[in-house]
Amino acid sequence: MSENGHNPEITIALAGNPNAGKTTLFNSLTGLKQKVANYPGVTVERKEGPWTINGKKANLIDLPGLYSLDATSLDEHIASDIIRGDQAGVPKPDAIVAVVDATNLERNLYLVMQIFEFGVPVVIALTMIDVFEKQKHELDVEMLSVRLKTPVVAVNAKSGRGKEDLAAKVGEVLYSTPVLPYEFAESAENSGPHGKIFARYNFISDVVQDSVWHSDQQQHLMSEKIDRVLTHRFFGLVILVAILLLVFQTIFSWASLPMDLLEQGFGAVGDLARTQMPPGILADLVADGIIAGVGGVVVFLPQILLLFFFISLLEDSGYMSRAAFLLDKLMSRVGLHGKAFLPMISSFACAIPGIMATRTIESRRDRFATIMIAPFMSCSARLPVYTLMIAAFFAGQTVFGFVSLGAVLMLAMYALGIVVAIAAAFVLKRTILKAPPPAFLMELPPYRLPNLRTVFQNMIMRAWLFLKRAGTVILAISIILWALMYFPRSDSQSDAFTPSPDLVIGSTVEAPEGVTRTPESEQLKKSFAGKLGYAIEPVIEPLGFDWKIGVALIASFAAREVLVSTLSIIYNVGKDENEQSETLIAAVRNAKRDDGRPAWTPLTALTLMVFFVLAMQCMSTVAIVRRETNSWSWPLFMVVYMTVLAYIAAMITYQGGKLLGF
Amino acid sequence: MILTNLPAGRDARVIAVNGTGPVTRRLMEMGVVPGVAVQVVKTAPFGDPIEIRVRGYSLAMRKNEADSIEVSL
Numbered sequence: 001m002s003e004n005g006h007n008p009e010i011t012i013a014l015a016g017n018p019n020a021g022k023t024t025l026f027n028s029l030t031g032l033k034q035k036v037a038n039y040p041g042v043t044v045e046r047k048e049g050p051w052t053i054n055g056k057k058a059n060l061i062d063l064p065g066l067y068s069l070d071a072t073s074l075d076e077h078i079a080s081d082i083i084r085g086d087q088a089g090v091p092k093p094d095a096i097v098a099v100v101d102a103t104n105l106e107r108n109l110y111l112v113m114q115i116f117e118f119g120v121p122v123v124i125a126l127t128m129i130d131v132f133e134k135q136k137h138e139l140d141v142e143m144l145s146v147r148l149k150t151p152v153v154a155v156n157a158k159s160g161r162g163k164e165d166l167a168a169k170v171g172e173v174l175y176s177t178p179v180l181p182y183e184f185a186e187s188a189e190n191s192g193p194h195g196k197i198f199a200r201y202n203f204i205s206d207v208v209q210d211s212v213w214h215s216d217q218q219q220h221l222m223s224e225k226i227d228r229v230l231t232h233r234f235f236g237l238v239i240l241v242a243i244l245l246l247v248f249q250t251i252f253s254w255a256s257l258p259m260d261l262l263e264q265g266f267g268a269v270g271d272l273a274r275t276q277m278p279p280g281i282l283a284d285l286v287a288d289g290i291i292a293g294v295g296g297v298v299v300f301l302p303q304i305l306l307l308f309f310f311i312s313l314l315e316d317s318g319y320m321s322r323a324a325f326l327l328d329k330l331m332s333r334v335g336l337h338g339k340a341f342l343p344m345i346s347s348f349a350c351a352i353p354g355i356m357a358t359r360t361i362e363s364r365r366d367r368f369a370t371i372m373i374a375p376f377m378s379c380s381a382r383l384p385v386y387t388l389m390i391a392a393f394f395a396g397q398t399v400f401g402f403v404s405l406g407a408v409l410m411l412a413m414y415a416l417g418i419v420v421a422i423a424a425a426f427v428l429k430r431t432i433l434k435a436p437p438p439a440f441l442m443e444l445p446p447y448r449l450p451n452l453r454t455v456f457q458n459m460i461m462r463a464w465l466f467l468k469r470a471g472t473v474i475l476a477i478s479i480i481l482w483a484l485m486y487f488p489r490s491d492s493q494s495d496a497f498t499p500s501p502d503l504v505i506g507s508t509v510e511a512p513e514g515v516t517r518t519p520e521s522e523q524l525k526k527s528f529a530g531k532l533g534y535a536i537e538p539v540i541e542p543l544g545f546d547w548k549i550g551v552a553l554i555a556s557f558a559a560r561e562v563l564v565s566t567l568s569i570i571y572n573v574g575k576d577e578n579e580q581s582e583t584l585i586a587a588v589r590n591a592k593r594d595d596g597r598p599a600w601t602p603l604t605a606l607t608l609m610v611f612f613v614l615a616m617q618c619m620s621t622v623a624i625v626r627r628e629t630n631s632w633s634w635p636l637f638m639v640v641y642m643t644v645l646a647y648i649a650a651m652i653t654y655q656g657g658k659l660l661g662f
Numbered sequence: 663m664i665l666t667n668l669p670a671g672r673d674a675r676v677i678a679v680n681g682t683g684p685v686t687r688r689l690m691e692m693g694v695v696p697g698v699a700v701q702v703v704k705t706a707p708f709g710d711p712i713e714i715r716v717r718g719y720s721l722a723m724r725k726n727e728a729d730s731i732e733v734s735l
Contacts, residue, residue: 104718107717193687194686227703233706234707325706325711326707328706328710329711439684439727440711442722444720444722
């Protein structure tokens with residue numbers, strides 16, 4: 001295309017092994033002006049950015065990190081399609097920059113051999129050369145270039161060494177016809193399925209022998225020393241647990257202040273909207289629908305930023321693959337990959353970053369199985385629900401005389417989530433996601449000091465994707481929910497002030513001062529949401545829930561913590577009460593059904609908690625699963641199977657509890 | 663003998679990688695081809711996977727995969 005002038009822009013692809021320093025080089029060449037999207041139809045990320053070659057604008061495409069181009073994984077499939085020019089929407093690259101890690105030359109060159117065979121001009125960017133030389137090895141860059149019949153440029157992303165030389169060399173090879181540095185002997189073609197692999201490595205061994213001098217063989221001494229402790233059969237596990245505890249402790253404690261600030265900020269913006277806009281439907285929509293709804297999600301941003309900060313740090317330093325190495329055996333018992341461990345742990349904070357973290361799992365079935373069970377981990381949005389229920393019905397009680405019942409219940413909820421997740425993984429991996437036990441072939445890269453710029457760039461990119469994608473869906477859902485509770489409006493104000501019998505009974509107990517009602521609760525009863533609550537009452541009756549709890553349940557399918565604010569509206573104590581407030585706790589305790597019986601008992605509260613452990617009530621998670629699996633059937637399946645499980649478990653809890661006399 | 667039974671720290675050479683599936687192919691692409699020098703570094707705490715050194719880098723694999731690699735001391 002470039003030759004006939006339709007598209008004057010040059011396309012360059014950046015290819016290389018994982019851990020070869022490709023991302024760091026890409027960031028250093030393109031700066032902050034990169035774009036991230038997905039290749040159509042798949043979840044492989046497409047990263048590109050501008051790069052200047054000989055004064056001309058070029059588009060640099062960052063191919064996914066790969067070991068080979070034989071298209072066994074999705075990443076490899078996409079990469080080989082791009083290099084061949086078969087990927088829709090991506091012009092065939094005019095040249096390829098192959099990133100090669102000098103400390104791991106032989107295996108890195110294997111991919112380069114395959115790229116050569118595609119017949120595209122190649123320039124080799126040699127990274128980690130300073131590390132290599134520090135280990136007292138010598139590498140003859142000239143000789144390497146001569147033997148490979150390809151320009152080789154030593155680069156260092158941090159110091160900027162070789163950046164200009166790299167661009168100049170790419171400019172030289174553009175539109176040249178590359179020469180293959182070796183030929184397959186006839187025997188290689190015919191000697192079984194692996195003849196070519198064998199021939200490539202033979203050639204590589206020759207080249208490396210000619211261009212590298214090892215002064216000693218102790219090159220990975222440093223990493224081996226660290227690993228003596230970090231993957232030690234006892235201390236390795238202790239340190240792993242300690243690191244995870246530290247990470248989560250930090251996430252919760254550091255995130256709480258910005259989360260509070262964000263919450264207050266959105267509250268202030270909502271109030272401002274109320275005061276600045278004429279009262280009416282528009283002000284209600286903006287304040288209660290848009291600002292409250294979107295704010296409820298954006299509040300989790302600090303946690304997500306911090307989690308991704310730590311994930312990048314652990315990944316870039318090389319520790320993450322050690323964690324997978326330590327725990328693979330445990331994970332494989334339920335049919336999961338060692339790498340599924342981190343996404344599961346992350347999901348205790350929030351399932352969204354947890355699901356995003358499954359991207360490191362290569363096998364699609366293993367990855368989907370992990371996604372499907374991640375939301376069973378009790379996330380931070382469930383905490384307000386657990387806290388409210390425990391405070392209202394189990395406060396001050398003890399087990400065996402000294403252990404607080406609340407703490408035991410809280411722990412039981414977390415344990416229930418874990419047990420069900422493991423069981424679900426076991427079943428999924430033997431049914432719809434059945435696959436042979438995944439091959440576990442994983443490089444343990446040498447430990448390196450993480451590049452902070454890469455870490456921060458990664459963190460900000462993830463945060464932006466979270467805001468953009470989950471944010472748009474949440475906005476739509478918030479407006480719909482608000483509208484369901486807002487419409488149809490009661491005919492007249494006076495109508496709203498006529499108390500219904502249940503409200504009198506309910507309110508007199510909780511508000512003896514005579515502040516008996518606001519139009520809001522009456523509005524709720526007549527709204528679409530209220531009617532929905534009545535409609536589902538027969539379904540939730542076996543769980544011991546009345547229509548008001550039904551309304552809160554429906555609303556909480558947008559986000560779990562919405563239950564607390566919806567119960568506040570329903571029981572008339574005002575929206576601003578948080579879950580610790582005495583009034584809401586009292587209101588829940590004293591709430592009455594339409595027939596005057598108490599709406600809640602300790603058993604109902606326990607049933608609700610069990611339901612919340614297992615049900616899929618999070619629109620943002622549904623949106624993320626839709627994006628990560630690139631289909632609607634997986635998120636729909638997730639909502640259905642989790643909610644059915646939740647219903648059954650809640651029914652067993654309630655009916656079983658009743659039988660036992662609670 | 664097979665790689666699984668190679669004691670940690672002993673230098674050995676790969677003589678054959680048995681099998682024809684994608685895992686075998688991936689093993690060879692990662693540099694585990696006949697003739698190459700290998701060493702078992704350690705076994706993970708729960709007995710699987712194992713860490714080997716090949717071509718100057720560390721590779722983790724399950725014993726299941728290591729069973730298909732024949733080595734000689």
